[in-house]
Amino acid sequence: MSQPRTMKSTAKKTTAKKASTAKKTSTGKKTSTAKRTSTAKKTSTAKRTSTAKKATAKRTTASKRAAKQTMASTTGTRATRTQATRAAAVEGAAAVPLPDFLASAGTLTLGQRKLLVDQALLILDQNYVHLPLKAAMHAVNPLQRLRVMRARMERQTAETMEPEWMFHRQMSSIFHSVRDLHTNYLLPVPFAGKIAFLPFMIEKCYDGAGEEHYLITRTVTGYSAPQFGPGAEVTHWNGTPIARAVALNGAQFAGSNDAANLARGLESLTLRPLVIQSPPDEDWVNLTYIGLDGSTQELREQWKVTTNLPPMTDLDAVSETSASMGLDLDSDEKARAKKALYVRDVVELEDGQSSAELKTPAAVGGADLPTTMPGVFRAREAVTPSGTFGHLRIFTFSVQDPVAFRDEFVRLAGLLPQRGLIVDVRDNGGGHIYASEFTLQTLTPRYISPEPVQFISTSLNLRICRRHKDNPAGIDLGPWFDSLDLATETGAAYSAAKPITPEDGANDIGQTYHGPVVLITDARVYSATDIFAAGFADHEIGTILGVDDNTGAGGANVWTHGLLAALLNEPPPPDSTSPYEALPNGANMRVSIRRTLRVGQLSGTPVEDLGIRPHETHKMTQADLLEGNVDLLAKAGSLLAAMPHRSLGVTTSFSGTTLTVTLNVEGIDRVDLYLDNRPISSEDLTGAPLSIDILEVTPGQSLRADGYKAGALVASRRRTV
Structure with a gap:
């Protein structure tokens, strides 16, 4: 990394503390070129069946089979992947200046540009579920902007057409105008798979008077500047006061609400996935900051471009995983980039794959519990003034196997203190919707109702659902077909609302953690994570603590143009009248295809644009940014x-056909027992252990104990006897 030019100015007093330098990282990217394992082998969720038992049994069998296949595949390809990862590291280390990278861009013909505009018109008009909402809430008309753009292209020639960067900027601007991070124009090569970055991270905190401060929190290995590092405070960005620069940048990369705008504006100052964001206009930035010694400093730093880590799955493939995605691609790309830049330990453990599942649990930090998913979870004890609690961070729901995700969550939560759990989903852009909704049951005795989703009523969506309404081997769109088929006659704007997540899978193991739970959110929470937060609120699982006053408010299932095209071509024979055409140079588009609705007290309310507001808020402090979220965790601990x-302890023992059940409870005054979901006993408790004999029980039956306090269901536990 080249040494930045610096200029020392007049010393200035500051309260910023000098923090220890970040862990050694590498600006080089390690990109795995190994072949992806089949999504069918990794996905363990079975198709819906007529009964919950059959669906659960299928899902369990598929999960075991996928685990065996994955282990065999991993053993056979580990050496190849390691070599590929090392080779990619050499390539990734050669980050190039932004101007050099842009010099290689610009190969789209005028005809290819017209095709991209035509396909954008198609999916926004015929597939985009939030178009009426966005037009009403944000007074935008992306269809008219595309029509105008297309008409002007008819007056252009290959010699007079605008530079390619201007075309990409217009397309991105039109998609960004709807303020929907599910609905994106994805740039073609050479932008796809690349990131533009500056070698440091900036985060916002507040002082005791409520004033904002923007601190450097991480730098890449090998980067240095006078009095620069974690704790240095940024005051100006290219001469603009930093808060204003963040707001202006946020307006360009708009989120669904003000909190999301500012969060993404700050993040995009130093990190931009070029597949979804236009390259920076400037070749370099001028940064003014208060150094670690209190002096005012300035530096000039050049934007550089390198290769990002690969995505978790092929979202264009016709699979249950790709069809069940609720993912903010911008956040997902940035999360992988941050991991490669600043958390190299995780990259090494995952062997160049994203969200990889290890055969043996491994710990990244000294205080962390070992986990089989180091890129997905971080679990540790949180020592606070109010006591010691569990802190379980979920970085992403973007996994292939939602059952394995749920089970690892259960295992980690079981190893943490049982007096209270902090579930932390900050910066989580979502992923597999099953993974988010399968996990909710483990934290509550309530029956989980997955959020229902709707298609917008169009002729093209009806064609897709008709083709896949009876498709047991693929994506099942049958639940939505009948209502769409009637919509032309009834005038309904949307299909019936049906859940994506199978209800049996959302309830097949029940509650496993019985202590109180606090969920921490921020404005970068999006998509499947918004669904998780909505389910947490709608089922009254615990208290939501936000570091912003809303989540990112992304409530949809998202499909790519490639997946939409494939759905009209599979199963064979392909639809010869399909309006979807192959996009040039690896370009792509994504669209919110099914909108999500709340359940519970807010039943029917859309998640999109409204989000999930926290019960309590906490403004991040300097100590939070530099000392491991100490004040944030103290606030969560006090809650x-x-x-x-x-607590609901249930132990069992057999004597012949008699089952003895011993109950040991805390905070519970009654327990009802069920055997294979049939009631067999209801016992009032005084706090002392109680043993109950149940006659004529067959081993293998399912026992459920529901605990009540003053008539309200407060705990539940299941086990096979």
């Missing part, structure tokens, strides 16, 4: 300490 604690 947990004030919540009631429950």
Whole structure:
């Protein structure tokens, strides 16, 4: 990394503390070129069946089979992947200046540009579920902008057409105008798979008076500047006060609400996935900052471009995983880039794959519990003034196997203190919707109702659902077909609302953690994570603590143009009248295809643009940014300490055909017992252990104990006897 030019100015007092330098990282990217394993082998969720038992049994069998296949595949390809990862590291280390990278761009013909505009018109008009909402809430008309753009292209020639970067900027601007991070124009090569970056991270915090401060929190290995590092405070960006620069940048990369705008504006100052964001206009930035010694400093730093880590799955493939995605691609790209730049330990453990599942649990930090998914979870004890609680960070729901995700969550939560759990989903852009909704059941005794989703009523969506309404081997769109088929006659704007996540899978193991739970959110929470937060609120699982006043408000299932095209071509024979055409140079588009609705007290309310507001808020402090979220966790600990604690211990033993059940409870005054979902006993408890004999029980039956306090269901536990 080249040494930045610096200029020392007049010393200035500051309270910023000098923090220890970040862990060694590498600006080089390690990109795995190994072949992806089949999504069919990795996905363990079975298709819906007529009964919950059959669906659960199929899902369990598929999960075991996928685990065996994955282990065999991993053993056979590990050496190849390691070599590929090392080779990619050499390539990734050669980050090139932004002007050099842009010099290689610009190969789209005028005809290819027209095709891209035509296909954008198609999916926004015929597939985009949020178009009426966005037109109403944000007074935008992306279809008219595309029509105008297309008409002007008819007056252009190959010699007079605008530079390619201007074409990409217009397309991106039109898609960004709807303020929907599910609906994107994805740039072609050479932009796809690349990131533009500056070698440091900036995060916002507040002082005791409520004033904003923007601190450097991480730098890449090998980068240095006078009095620069974690704790240095940025005051100006290219001469513009930093808060204003963040707001202006946020307006360009708009989120669904003000909090999301600012969060993404800040993040995009130093990191831009070029597949989804236009390259920076400037070749370099001028940064003014208060150094670690209190002096005012300035530096000039050049934008550079390198290769990002690969995505988790092929979202164009016709698979249950790709069809069940709720993913903010911008956040997902940035998360992988941050991991490669700043958390090299995780990259090494995952062997160049994203969200990889290890055969043996491994810990990244000294205080962390070992996990089989180091790129997905971080679990540790949080020592706070109010007590010691569990802190379980979920970085992404973007996984192939939602059952394996749920089970690892359960395992980690079981190893943490049972007096209270902090589930932290900040910066989580979503992923597999099954993974988010399968996990909710483990934290509550309530029956989980997955969020229902709707298609917008169009002739093209009807064609897709008709083709896949009876497709047991592929994507099942049958639940939505009948209502879409009637929509022309009824005038309904949307299809019936049906859940994507199978209800049996969302309830097949029940509650496993019985302590109180606090969920931490921020404005970068999006998509499947918004669905997780909505389910957490709608089922009254616990308290939501936000570091912003709303989540990112992304409530949809998202499909790519490639997947939409494939759905009209599979199963064979392909539809010869399909309006989808192959996009040039690896370009792509994504669209919100099915909108999500809340359940519970807010039943029917859309998640999109409204988001999930927290019960409590906490403004991040300097100590949070530089000392491991110490004040944030203290706030979460105080909330947990004030919540009631429950425990429901159930032990069993057999004597012949008699089952003895011993109950040991806390915060519970009644327990109802069920055998294979049939009630067999209801016992009032005083706090002392109680043993109950149940006659004529067959081993293998399912026992459920529901605990109540003052008539309200507060705990539940299941086990096979």
